[in-house]
Amino acid sequence: LKLSLKCIVVTATHVYTRGMAAAVEAEALGHRALRPWVAHIARRPLPRGDASRLTPYEGLGDGCLQDRLLQVQRQQLKAGAVPNGSQVAEAISAQFVMARHGVPATKEAAEQLLEAVLHQGMLGLSGRSLCDLLHVLTNTRGYSRHAETAVAVANVFADNPGSWETELVLWPQTLPLVAEYLTHRIPDLRLLAHFLEQVLVPFWRRHPTAVASALLPHHISAVSAACTRCSKLMRADSKMHVRTTLVDWVLKNIDKIGPRGVAGVALALSRMGLGPAAETTPSHLLEALLGRAQEFLDEAPEGPAPFRPDWLGMLLSALSRGRCRADPRALTRLLARHLLSFDGGHRAALDSKWAREVQNLALIAHAVVKLDLQRVLLYPRRPHSHALAVLSPMVQAAVSAGSLKGPAGARSAGLLAHAYGAAVVLLSTNAEDRLVDACNQTLHLLLKASLVLPVETIRVRFQLLSAVQCWWLALDTSSSSSSCSSARSKSRNSPHVAPLETLRTVHRWAGEGRLPSAEESVEGQEWISTQCHAEVVQSLPAALLETMKLEEFAFPFWLDVV
Numbered sequence: 248l249k250l251s252l253k254c255i256v257v258t259a260t261h262v263y264t265r266g267m268a269a270a271v272e273a274e275a276l277g278h279r280a281l282r283p284w285v286a287h288i289a290r291r292p293l294p295r296g297d298a299s300r301l302t303p304y305e306g307l308g309d310g311c312l313q314d315r316l317l318q319v320q321r322q323q324l325k326a327g328a329v330p331n332g333s334q335v336a337e338a339i340s341a342q343f344v345m346a347r348h349g350v351p352a353t354k355e356a357a358e359q360l361l362e363a364v365l366h367q368g369m370l371g372l373s374g375r376s377l378c379d380l381l382h383v384l385t386n387t388r389g390y391s392r393h394a395e396t397a398v399a400v401a402n403v404f405a406d407n408p409g410s411w412e413t414e415l416v417l418w419p420q421t422l423p424l425v426a427e428y429l430t431h432r433i434p435d436l437r438l439l440a441h442f443l444e445q446v447l448v449p450f451w452r453r454h455p456t457a458v459a460s461a462l463l464p465h466h467i468s469a470v471s472a473a474c475t476r477c478s479k480l481m482r483a484d485s486k487m488h489v490r491t492t493l494v495d496w497v498l499k500n501i502d503k504i505g506p507r508g509v510a511g512v513a514l515a516l517s518r519m520g521l522g523p524a525a526e527t528t529p530s531h532l533l534e535a536l537l538g539r540a541q542e543f544l545d546e547a548p549e550g551p552a553p554f555r556p557d558w559l560g561m562l563l564s565a566l567s568r569g570r571c572r573a574d575p576r577a578l579t580r581l582l583a584r585h586l587l588s589f590d591g592g593h594r595a596a597l598d599s600k601w602a603r604e605v606q607n608l609a610l611i612a613h614a615v616v617k618l619d620l621q622r623v624l625l626y627p628r629r630p631h632s633h634a635l636a637v638l639s640p641m642v643q644a645a646v647s648a649g650s651l652k653g654p655a656g657a658r659s660a661g662l663l664a665h666a667y668g669a670a671v672v673l674l675s676t677n678a679e680d681r682l683v684d685a686c687n688q689t690l691h692l693l694l695k696a697s698l699v700l701p702v703e704t705i706r707v708r709f710q711l712l713s714a715v716q717c718w719w720l721a722l723d724t725s726s727s728s729s730s731c732s733s734a735r736s737k738s739r740n741s742p743h744v745a746p747l748e749t750l751r752t753v754h755r756w757a758g759e760g761r762l763p764s765a766e767e768s769v770e771g772q773e774w775i776s777t778q779c780h781a782e783v784v785q786s787l788p789a790a791l792l793e794t795m796k797l798e799e800f801a802f803p804f805w806l807d808v809v
Contacts (some may be wrong), residue, residue: 343379374418419461427469440480464508471515513565560607563614583625608660661710668714
């Protein structure tokens with residue numbers, strides 16, 4: 248009897264223990280299953296700005312909370328011990344929350360956090376913790392170990408392809424966010440290409456439903472930028488699968504995308520280049536995104552412009568890459584809403600705001616010329632509301648304010664000069680004097696400003712020289728045109744009125760320095776077919792087609808130059 252009772256007690260204890268273990272396991276699995284939803288709810292935009300707005304108890308302003316969070320890790324690292332995973336995850340989460348509040352981690356705190364992660368091993372991180380860590384490091388000022396971190400992240404995925412499967416299924420956003428960090432930080436593009444082909448693309452093929460449900464517009468932009476960065480190192484089938492996934496996602500979710508998403512997705516699609524059947528970016532997709540932008544304009548006709556300057560620059564750049572000219576009215580309406588003002592005081596504020604957005608001004612001016620909108624009035628009731636005439640005072644204000652600085656300023660100046668140079672050629676006949684004069688003044692100011700800018704790439708040199716060449720061609724074309732008035736010919740048609748800054752520009756970018764090497768000459772080039780070059784020639788104004796001559800022996804690359 249005692250033996251039977253003992254067996255019953257043991258059996259009951261065993262059953263109770265197994266039941267408790269099952270309950271604990273079920274709770275853990277339920278928590279992991281709900282983690283993506285909880286994380287999505289928790290990722291609502293947090294307040295940004297001055298740290299003094301936060302409560303004193305949090306201690307964010309003086310950095311004492313950061314010191315308290317990493318004090319244990321510092322002591323363990325000095326003692327040679329490895330901090331446990333929960334402590335590292337808590338530190339990453341706390342630093343991420345502070346970064347989202349607008350208080351980035353200090354350089355010392357970021358380095359200590361990275362050391363703790365490396366000692367523990369990145370395999371011990373969850374997908375969300377890894378993304379939070381990369382966000383913290385990205386927002387840390389003066390952090391100098393990005394290249395080391397990017398290589399470590401790429402290697403941990405390459406060396407352990409199956410170890411991340413469960414985490415990636417629970418958190419599919421991990422791979423696009425990691426790809427975004429690697430795109431900007433990794434020193435070896437072969438590692439980026441290997442990550443995309445051996446990790447991201449296979450996972451997307453195995454779990455298409457989970458990926459499609461988790462993707463967001465900034466994930467689309469991140470993956471597109473990564474594929475563009477290492478496009479020459481990727482196989483065609485991998486690029487095709489990424490392109491197909493992105494296009495399918497846009498078709499199903501276009502009605503849910505906001506203004507920022509519209510700009511980012513449009514630019515992502517335009518980056519992907521040729522499709523499986525050598526087709527370009529689907530024009531119907533870009534037209535649909537432009538239609539979505541029109542919906543935002545209709546929602547608040549009298550309210551503020553829905554697109555920020557950088558969003559508008561991205562959207563127009565994408566439309567110009569895809570040559571989306573199906574609806575000129577939608578394009579002019581979009582430009583008018585963001586560039587025009589009917590209040591004199593607001594006009595000055597608008598020019599001042601855009602003067603700080605010189606690169607976006609360059610993208611908009613380039614798109615206006617490429618989409619053949621330089622003669623179109625943004626507002627029919629205003630006789631001088633041409634897009635380039637409206638942009639000219641903004642560009643001139645940007646140059647006067649000293650916004651063109653460093654290599655970034657040189658890139659903006661090159662693109663602006665190229666756009667205005669091409670516009671001067673296209674407007675050399677049958678154009679209003681005021682519009683042509685505005686383009687000439689802006690072009691001369693840009694060429695003068697370019698003399699002191701550090702031009703480091705062949706593309707910028709080519710853009711500046713092309714602008715000078717277009718300007719000279721416009722002088723010759725306008726001087727031979729019989730429709731020009733005598734007053735107009737005295738002011739613009741004579742080569743003797745050529746500004747000295749223009750001639751100095753030619754000498755600066757063509758007469759000084761060494762010739763570019765073969766590698767520099769092809770850097771960043773997008774090779775196009777002979778038919779595309781022929782289309783460029785056929786799109787020139789009739790006055791130019793009558794006077795130009797194409798050499799029969801010219802290679803396709805030289806058609807636009809000849």
